[in-house]
Amino acid sequence: MLIVHKYGGTSVGSLERIESVATRVAKAKDQGNDLIVVVSAMSGETNKLIGYAEHFSQNPSKREMDMLLSSGERVTAALLAIALQEKGYDAIAMSGRQAGIKTDSTHTYARISSIDPTLMKNEIKAGKIIVVAGFQGINEDGSVTTLGRGGSDLSAVAIAGAMSADACEIYSDVDGIYTTDPRVEPKAKKMDFVSYDEMLELASLGAKVLQNRSVELAKKLKVKIVAKSSFSDAEGTVIGEEKKDMEAVLVSGIALDRNQARVTIREVADRPGIAAEIFTALADEQINVDMIIQNASSDGTTNLGFTVPQNEINRAKSVIEGFDHDIGSMDFDDSVCKVSVVGVGMKSHSGVAATAFTALAKENINIEMISTSEIKISMIIAEKYAELAVRTLHDVYKLDV
Amino acid sequence: MLIVHKYGGTSVGSLERIESVATRVAKAKDQGNDLIVVVSAMSGETNKLIGYAEHFSQNPSKREMDMLLSSGERVTAALLAIALQEKGYDAIAMSGRQAGIKTDSTHTYARISSIDPTLMKNEIKAGKIIVVAGFQGINEDGSVTTLGRGGSDLSAVAIAGAMSADACEIYSDVDGIYTTDPRVEPKAKKMDFVSYDEMLELASLGAKVLQNRSVELAKKLKVKIVAKSSFSDAEGTVIGEEKKDMEAVLVSGIALDRNQARVTIREVADRPGIAAEIFTALADEQINVDMIIQNASSDGTTNLGFTVPQNEINRAKSVIEGFDHDIGSMDFDDSVCKVSVVGVGMKSHSGVAATAFTALAKENINIEMISTSEIKISMIIAEKYAELAVRTLHDVYKLDV
Numbered sequence: 028m029l030i031v032h033k034y035g036g037t038s039v040g041s042l043e044r045i046e047s048v049a050t051r052v053a054k055a056k057d058q059g060n061d062l063i064v065v066v067s068a069m070s071g072e073t074n075k076l077i078g079y080a081e082h083f084s085q086n087p088s089k090r091e092m093d094m095l096l097s098s099g100e101r102v103t104a105a106l107l108a109i110a111l112q113e114k115g116y117d118a119i120a121m122s123g124r125q126a127g128i129k130t131d132s133t134h135t136y137a138r139i140s141s142i143d144p145t146l147m148k149n150e151i152k153a154g155k156i157i158v159v160a161g162f163q164g165i166n167e168d169g170s171v172t173t174l175g176r177g178g179s180d181l182s183a184v185a186i187a188g189a190m191s192a193d194a195c196e197i198y199s200d201v202d203g204i205y206t207t208d209p210r211v212e213p214k215a216k217k218m219d220f221v222s223y224d225e226m227l228e229l230a231s232l233g234a235k236v237l238q239n240r241s242v243e244l245a246k247k248l249k250v251k252i253v254a255k256s257s258f259s260d261a262e263g264t265v266i267g268e269e270k271k272d273m274e275a276v277l278v279s280g281i282a283l284d285r286n287q288a289r290v291t292i293r294e295v296a297d298r299p300g301i302a303a304e305i306f307t308a309l310a311d312e313q314i315n316v317d318m319i320i321q322n323a324s325s326d327g328t329t330n331l332g333f334t335v336p337q338n339e340i341n342r343a344k345s346v347i348e349g350f351d352h353d354i355g356s357m358d359f360d361d362s363v364c365k366v367s368v369v370g371v372g373m374k375s376h377s378g379v380a381a382t383a384f385t386a387l388a389k390e391n392i393n394i395e396m397i398s399t400s401e402i403k404i405s406m407i408i409a410e411k412y413a414e415l416a417v418r419t420l421h422d423v424y425k426l427d428v
Numbered sequence: 429m430l431i432v433h434k435y436g437g438t439s440v441g442s443l444e445r446i447e448s449v450a451t452r453v454a455k456a457k458d459q460g461n462d463l464i465v466v467v468s469a470m471s472g473e474t475n476k477l478i479g480y481a482e483h484f485s486q487n488p489s490k491r492e493m494d495m496l497l498s499s500g501e502r503v504t505a506a507l508l509a510i511a512l513q514e515k516g517y518d519a520i521a522m523s524g525r526q527a528g529i530k531t532d533s534t535h536t537y538a539r540i541s542s543i544d545p546t547l548m549k550n551e552i553k554a555g556k557i558i559v560v561a562g563f564q565g566i567n568e569d570g571s572v573t574t575l576g577r578g579g580s581d582l583s584a585v586a587i588a589g590a591m592s593a594d595a596c597e598i599y600s601d602v603d604g605i606y607t608t609d610p611r612v613e614p615k616a617k618k619m620d621f622v623s624y625d626e627m628l629e630l631a632s633l634g635a636k637v638l639q640n641r642s643v644e645l646a647k648k649l650k651v652k653i654v655a656k657s658s659f660s661d662a663e664g665t666v667i668g669e670e671k672k673d674m675e676a677v678l679v680s681g682i683a684l685d686r687n688q689a690r691v692t693i694r695e696v697a698d699r700p701g702i703a704a705e706i707f708t709a710l711a712d713e714q715i716n717v718d719m720i721i722q723n724a725s726s727d728g729t730t731n732l733g734f735t736v737p738q739n740e741i742n743r744a745k746s747v748i749e750g751f752d753h754d755i756g757s758m759d760f761d762d763s764v765c766k767v768s769v770v771g772v773g774m775k776s777h778s779g780v781a782a783t784a785f786t787a788l789a790k791e792n793i794n795i796e797m798i799s800t801s802e803i804k805i806s807m808i809i810a811e812k813y814a815e816l817a818v819r820t821l822h823d824v825y826k827l828d829v
Contacts, residue, residue, distance in 0.1 A: 042483045049484075079507055082443045083450075084514040091513070091521045095506035098499035105496035106480055112492070113485040120492045124525075125570055146570075169526055169547075 028193040029061040029151065033161065033183035036070035037200045038257035039103050045069075048198075048257060049110035052156060056116060061151050063190065065161040065183040066107055068099025089134035093163070093173045097123070100160035100179065108158045118156040121146070123171075126157075126186060128164035130172045137172035139164060139181065139244075142189035151190075159186065177238030184241050188248030195250050196263070201235050202256035203264035206426040207281040208232065211417045214427035219262070221279055222269040228369040228403040231282045242266065269371055277379055278370035278424040283417050285364045287317065288340040289395060289407055292347060294328040294355025301353055302331060308346050314339045318365070318398045318405060328355065332396055334407060337361050363395060364413045367405040368420055380404050386423040392416055429594040430462040430552065434562065434584035437471035438601045439658035440504050446470075449599075449658060450511035453557060457517060462552050464591065466562040466584040467508055469500025490535035494564070494574045497536075498524070501561035501580065509559045519557040522547070524572075527558070527587060529565035531573045538573035540565060540582065540645075543590035552591075560587065578639030585642050589649030596651050597664070598638050603657035604665035605634050607827035608682040612818045615828035620663070622680055623670040629770040629804040632683040643667065670772050678780055679771035679825040684818050686765045688718065689741040690796060690808055693748060695729040695756025702754055703732060709747050715740045719766070719799045719806060729756065733797055735808060738762050764796060765814045768806040769821055781805050787824040793817055 032052060039045050052064055076095050080087045104120040111118035127143035150157050161179025166172050174181050180197060187195035202217065204226065209215040221229065223246035230239050236254045245252050245266065255263035295301055302321065309316055320332040335343050340361050347357055373379040383404055387394060392415065396407035408416055421427065433453060440446050449465075457463055477496050481488045505521040512519035528544035551558050562580025567573050575582050581598055588596035603618065605627065610616040622630065624647035631640050637655045646653050646667065656664030696702055703722065710717055721733040736744045741762050748758055774780040784805055788795060793816065797808035809817055822828065 042480060046484065076503065079443060079503070080510055083447065083507060083511040087510040088513050091506045091509045094502055094521050094523070095510075098502045101495055101499045102477065102480070105492045105499075106484060108492045109481055109488040109496075110484040112489050120495050122495070122572070171523070 028059075029063070029190060030055060031063045031065060031183050031187040031190070031192045031195040032198060033065040033179060033195065034067065034198045034257055035179065036067045036073070038198050039066055039107070040070035042106070044257075045103065045106050046110055049107060049114060051257065052107075052111060053114050053116055056156055063147065063151070063157045063159060063186055063192070064107065065159045065179055065186060066100060066103040067161050067179040068096075069103055072099040072102070090170060093134045094171050096173055097160070097163040097171045100162050104158045104160040111156055111158070116156055117154055118158055119150055120158045120160070122160050123163035123182065124165045126159045126182075127189075128182065128185065130164040130166055130174070132166040132168070132170070132172065134170075134172055136175035137164060137166065139174065139185045142185055144186075144189045147186070147190060177241055180237045180241035181244060184245045184248065184250050184252065187250045188244070192250070194253050195245070196253045196255055197237055198255050198257035199236050200256065200258060201254075202259055202261040203254050204229065204232055204236060204266070204280070206279065207417050207421050208283055211283060211414045212281075212421045214421065216427055217261075218264050218279060220265045220267065220270070222371050223266060224269065224402055225279045225369050225371055226266050228367065228400070229280050229282050231284045232280055276370060277372040277376055278368055278426065280369050280426065281417050281420045281424075282367040282369060283364060283413055284367070285410060285413060286336050287334045287363050287365045287407065288337045288343075288359065288361035289332065289334050289363045290340070290343055290347070291358040292331045292354050292356075293358065295331050296353045297329050305331070305347065305350060308349065309335075309343060312342055312346055314343050314346065318396060318407065320396050320398060334363070334365065334396070360395075362410045363407050364410045365405050365407055366413070366416045366420065367403050368424070369403045371402050373404070374401050382423055383420060386419050387416055390415055390419050392419075429460075430464070430591060431456060432464045432466060432584050432588040432591070432593045432596040433599060434466040434580060434596065435468065435599045435658055436580065437468045437474070439599050440467055440508070441471035443507070445658075446504065446507050447511055450508060450515060452658065453508075453512060454515050454517055457557055464548065464552070464558045464560060464587055464593070465508065466560045466580055466587060467501060467504040468562055468580040469497075470504055473500040473503070491571055494535045495572050497574055498561070498564040498572045501563050505559045505561040512557055512559070517557055518555055519559055520551055521559045521561070523561050524564035524583065525566045527560045527583075528590075529583065529586065531565040531567055531575070533567040533569070533571070533573065535571075535573055537576035538565065538567065540575065540586045543586055545587075545590045548587070548591060576641075578642055581638045581642035582645060585646045585649065585651050585653065588651045589645070593651070595654055596646070597654045597656055599656050599658035600637050601657065601659060602636050602655075603660055603662040604655050605630065605637060605667070605681070607680065608818050608822050609633065609684055612684060612815045613682075613822045615822065617828055618662075619665050619680060621666045621668065621671070623772050624667060625670065625803055626680045626770050626772055627667045629768065629801070630681050630683050632685045633681055677771060678773035678777055679769055679827065681770050681827065682818050682821045682825075683768040683770060684765060684814055685768075686811060686814060687737050688735045688764050688766045688808065689738045689744075689760065689762035690733065690735050690764045691741070691744055691748070692759040693732045693755050693757075694759065696732050697754045698730050706732070706748065706751060709750065710736075710744060713743055713747055715744050715747065719797060719808065721797050721799060735764070735766065735797070761796075763811045764808050765811045766806050766808055767814070767817045767821065768804050769825070770804045772803050774805070775802050783824055784821060787820050788817055791816055791820050793820075
């Protein structure tokens with residue numbers, strides 16, 4: 028089997044940890060696998076380099092930031108290859124460029140445009156373990172680019188896709204994806220399997236494991252991801268294509284997002300395009316709107332509700348104040364949170380939503396906003412009820428069983 | 429004018445120093461010059477990375493070491509470019525690869541095979557200041573290579589050659605080349621000019637400024653080097669082609685090499701090839717032989733003398749013991765030093781050597797070995813006389829005038 032391993036900053040955060048990553052990789056090789064290992068910078072290194080750059084400029088050139096930051100992953104890649112060689116394994120370190128990763132020119136947040144796996148294929152054929160510096164590629168000009176937050180995961184998934192690897196194992200300091208946050212609900216269980224779509228909706232549960240961008244790419248390239256811990260031998264969670272027999276499982280997990288603020292705009296002039304104008308204005312200010320709810324209109328006006336990250340609420344206010352001739356009143360609440368019930372099984376079971384509403388009502392938790400997709404029901408509630416709501420929903424769907 | 433600046437590790441050893449390098453570069457740009465700046469890693473960085481590698485292996489793979497070590501220069505290049513941009517200058521950072529530096533595959537000590545200056549020419553034409561990560565290039569496979577000790581100087585000289593730059597200014601913490609070591613002879617004077625050949629022979633005087641490899645390359649490419657201090661505005665020393673009117677100057681400087689041990693082999697069998705056998709055996713053990721003296725033979729045997737670095741004397745002994753059937757006796761002395769008188773003017777003045785011998789004799793300094801080249805007279809003397817010999821010779825040739 029050809030397996031891609033990816034180790035994040037914490038997993039390679041010290042020389043001792045790099046050593047133990049080498050041991051883990053060696054073991055996988057001994058089991059007869061071909062291996063490509065993608066590594067992040069040692070934890071703390073990237074922040075140190077950012078600090079250096081900020082000494083000179085509050086707004087450093089993104090092209091030069093990419094050249095600066097890409098050095099951290101190269102250091103780890105070289106060190107891990109050396110550690111493997113010392114153990115007697117034939118290993119070779121590669122930069123993103125050498126691994127054939129081509130990107131567009133959006134420095135600091137580049138998108139992978141293609142991978143030329145020729146060199147990697149040759150080295151695998153020669154029996155070598157390849158260690159790739161994650162998070163980076165080069166653009167058409169040959170300048171170094173980086174892929175943004177979670178970029179090493181993206182490198183790993185893209186390489187797994189280009190090399191038709193059997194699995195892409197993402198190692199971090201958590202051992203998989205849980206039915207909900209174990210700090211909130213100690214009865215949370217690690218899932219053996221979660222589908223790409225569920226994982227995307229459960230983003231907050233997987234935030235420490237991998238970013239949605241990587242899940243989307245894995246879905247597109249049909250790369251099987253395994254989220255595992257680099258500190259244990261636990262099995263981990265497989266993230267893959269939805270299985271036919273999964274219909275039995277209605278709900279997979281409960282996600283919680285505390286970083287939500289609610290905005291309600293009342294008596295919005297019910298003329299075509301007004302909502303578009305408001306959200307365009309918000310987007311122009313780089314405000315990230317999450318849920319949007321618009322009630323059916325009556326008496327010529329409508330109410331519009333949406334949520335934004337809590338630290339963007341003041342900027343959102345300023346934008347909306349610019350529309351004061353088009354709206355009646357505004358109402359803000361930054362002490363709310365979003366609780367979501369996720370599961371591919373709920374597509375065909377309308378009862379899932381009713382179960383959630385009933386369970387929360389029993390606890391006297393008022394639901395301020397509701398938004399549903401095919402596999403998710405999200406509810407905005409007062410933040411003080413966050414933990415209670417999570418535990419209640421986890422319990423009512425019997426996720427601990 | 430197109431000028432290449434090169435800043436060593438001490439000159440970019442902290443963020444504050446990088447800032448002051450930026451100021452110096454900006455000033456040169458303001459004076460109407462086009463600029464390419466070659467930088468080393470921040471002092472201490474390279475040793476830190478070597479320490480990391482040694483944690484894993486006492487003999488790490490050279491290819492991976494190159495990938496590891498090349499990251500330090502990239503960091504400096506990116507930071508300096510950011511500092512220049514912040515001052516309002518259009519600057520662009522380049523790795524060795526982006527600067528078009530191709531090398532052979534001798535990892536950790538690669539030789540530059542060619543430079544493709546296309547990208548640099550375009551950026552200079554666009555008015556940009558180019559900041560190049562020194563010490564590195566890529567080989568035919570696209571693997572990163574490094575150029576060995578003094579590699580950033582080599583990068584700078586090679587770039588200056590490929591770009592037909594008007595000068596290559598090498599900045600360090602000393603302000604030029606002196607007639608002798610000022611710590612030994614306080615009357616030592618900074619030279620305004622020294623020829624390539626003299627500089628090669630004065631290697632020990634320029635050791636902190638630039639390696640002979642760079643001087644040789646500069647001579648080959650006819651690159652004018654200026655050795656300057658990055659901590660002052662002093663004029664520096666020009667290293668260039670021998671001038672016609674230089675014949676007036678007999679002696680340029682006095683070099684001292686304390687790291688010498690003398691080996692004398694007596695009654696060497698005078699058969700063809702015996703010297704070759706001995707020196708081949710020494711070379712096979714990586715022992716660096718410096719001076720070699722063989723006296724004309726008499727009575728069927730000859731005496732052979734040579735010097736090696738002091739810390740290699742024991743290994744040299746072992747090698748020579750293998751020849752005990754071919755030699756009479758051996759004699760070792762590791763308390764010697766080499767004093768050299770250098771000057772292109774001495775080519776046509778035989779009296780220069782006599783002056784040196786006479787001056788040392790007057791001080792009762794016994795000369796154990798003598799070796800001469802066209803522009804140098806080297807003498808091995810007891811190490812305890814090192815300073816006295818340097819001062820005596822500096823004085824007799826009136827180098828302080």
